[in-house]
Amino acid sequence: MMLELQNIHTFYGLSHILFDVSLTVKQGQIVCLLGRNGAGKTTTLKSIMGIAPPKRGKILFKGEVVSGKAPYILCRKGIGYVPDDRRIFADLTVYENLEIALRKREGRQQWDIPRVFELFPSLQKFSGRKGGLLSGGEQKMLAIARALVGNPECLLLDEPTEGLAPAMVAVFRDRIRLLKESGLTVLLAEQNVKFTLSLSEYAYIIDDGRICHQGTVAEIQENEAIRTMCGI
C-alpha cells in the first residue's frame, strides 16, 4: 500500500472540514478524488502533505505513520505536491523554480530538469522567464515539473485541468498517462469527471468533507444516481 488515510478529521481553526475520511492508494495506481467545489478535495491533499495536518486519524505512507510530520519531511519521504493554485515562486525564473526543487534519489529512475523539459517543451522555451509571468496553463506545467524533479513515488495532483482549454486538457491527460507508465502513483483531485474517469481505475467521491462513495471508474460512469447524489 502506497498511501493510506485512516479516519482523518481535519480542521481549519475551529471549523471542522474533513469527517472520517479514509482512502487507500496502491502502488502504481492513479486514484481519483472527485467532488464539487468546496467538497474538501484540496483539504484532503493538504492533510496528506502536512500543510493542514489532521487532528484525528492516521496517515500511512508505505506503511509508516506520517501524519503530524512537517511538509518538508513528507516531500523527502517521497510525496510530491501540485497545489491547485499552482503556487509558483513568481520571483524566480522557470529554471530556478525547478532548480531549488531538484532532489536526487538512489536506485530509481531519475527525473531531472532536461527530462521535465522534454515532457513539457514550452517550459524549456521560457526557462529564463519569471515564473509569475507564465500563463495559467504554463504555470500548471511548471507546478507538475517542480514536483517531478523532487522524484516522488507518489504525486498529489490537485485539479490539473482547472481553467484549461480542451486541447490543453488532452495534453495533460497524455502527460499524466506517461507518468503512470513510468511507475508513478498518483492521487488526483478533480471536478472534471470525464477527464478523471479516462485516466484512473478507482475513484472516491467526496462531498461535504465525507467520502460518500467509492468504486471502480466503470461503476461510477454507469451509475448516474451516485453522480447526482454527490453533485458531480
Add this chain to the structure above:
Amino acid sequence: MVGLSRAMILFIVSSGMSLVLGVLRVPNIAHGSLYMIGAFSAFSISTLLGGGNAGFWLALFLAPLVVALVSFIVERALFCHLYEREHLMLLLFTFALMLILGDLVKLFWGADYRSIMAPPLLQGSIRILGSPFPKYNIFLLIIGPLVAVGLWLFTNKTKIGKISRAAAVDMEMVGAIGINVSWVFAFTFVLGCFLAGLGGALVSPTISITLGMDHDIIMEAFLIVAIGGLGNMWGALVGSLIFGLTQSLGVLFWPQFAIVFPYAAVVIALTWRPRGILKSVW
C-alpha cells in the same frame, strides 16, 4: 563625499535589516543592538591585539563573526520556535532582544565612551579635486559596493539565496518541495545580523562607541528600508544614499538644522511613493 561614505555604512546595516525583513517578514528591532555589539567587539578585539594594522583588520573580520554567532545562538535557542506563531510574537521578541542585548552590552563594556583608531594604512587623507578626503572614507566607499555585489550574488546566484527569495513569498510551498525552511530562515537571519555587525565594526573608527548608538542606527535603518522598499536590497542602497547625502548637504549648508534634512527627505520620498521608491517584496 563624507555623506557618501556615511551612506555606505547605512547601506550595510540597512541591507541586513532589509534581508531579514524580506525573508522572515519581521522587522528586527534588535538589529541596531547587534550593530552596537559589532562596534564594541571591534573595540575589544583591536585593543586586545594592541591596535595597529593587524588589530584593526582582525577586528573587522572577527567582530561581525561574533555578532553572527550571537545571532545564531539566539535564533536556534529562542527565535526559531516562534516561526509557527503569530507574527506579533516575533516582533515582540526582537523588541525584548533589543532590551536584553542593550543591558548585556552595558554589563560587559560599561557606559563609557570608547574609540578606536583607523589602522595606520588608512589614517590621514588624500586630496581629491583639491579638497582633502580621509582615506578611511575611501575605504568605506570601496567596501559598500563590494557588500552590494556580494549580496546580489548571494540572492541571485546561490541556491540558498534563491530558496530564501522563494521562502519570502511562500514558505509553505518551499516546505512542500522538501526544504527545511527553518534553516533557511536561520541562515538569512544570521547573515542579516552579520551585516549589522560588519556595519558596527566599520563605523567604529569614525565615531565614539557608546550605549545608545543602537537607537540612532535603528531609527535610520527603519526609515531607509521604508523609503527604499521593504526587503529590496537596491532599495536599501537608494535609501542610504538619500539619507547619507541629505545629511551631509545639511551639514554643509545649514549646520544648525542639519539633522532635519534627511528626515525631510524621508517625508518627501514617502509622500511621493508611499510603498517605497523601489519595489517592496511585501
